[in-house]
Amino acid sequence: MLLAPLNKAASDDVGRLAGLLAEAADREGLLDVAYRTIDSPLGELLLAATDRGVVRVAFSVEGHDAVLQELAQRISPRILLAPARLDAAARELGEYFAGKRRSFDLPLDLSLSRGFRLSVLHHLPDIAYGHTASYAQVAAAAGNPKAVRAVGSACATNPLPLIVPCHRVVRSDGSLGQYLGGTDAKRTLLDMEAA
Known part of the structure; x- marks a missing residue:
């Protein structure tokens, strides 16, 4: 029919x-x-x-x-x-x-993350708009300086990209690294915030 x-x-x-x-x-x-x-x-x-x-x-x-x-x-x-x-x-x-907001004031439900990954998510909003931090710096801030790869995993599985700004985490040499939305999206966001 x-x-x-x-x-x-x-x-x-x-x-x-x-x-x-x-x-x-x-x-x-x-x-x-x-x-x-x-x-x-x-x-x-x-x-x-x-x-x-x-x-x-x-x-x-x-x-x-x-x-x-x-x-x-x-x-x-x-x-x-x-x-x-x-x-x-x-x-x-x-x-x-639109470039009119630098941080978010939203209630968040972080129930999709646990353990060290959750600890990393709590530290990501500390990276200011227009700035970046290395995976190593975030690992140290989250209390485990040797957990650089775990920080990468936490960023890769971040359920709240953009709002919890994992795009601001880069490699120690300044290169972008991976991003859930793709490398081009990460570059776009960092360029937008740097403008």
């Missing part, structure tokens, strides 16, 4: 109903993870939040469907497109990309 495409009015009705469903699910405590996407200079970003705060920022190269599946497995299968919960995150990221 072939389905006819929705006309504009029907599409608006579906969108309005989806919004009402998201509001009701949130109000009734049935929404464990809300998500939305936003456009950015780095491509489309997926934002996800629990009731504790932003839990995930994902680049399109990660595969947004795969990220949602991981959230369903690690946090809860009760995930819904519910943009309102992420309005503040979308606004602050927009301000950041």
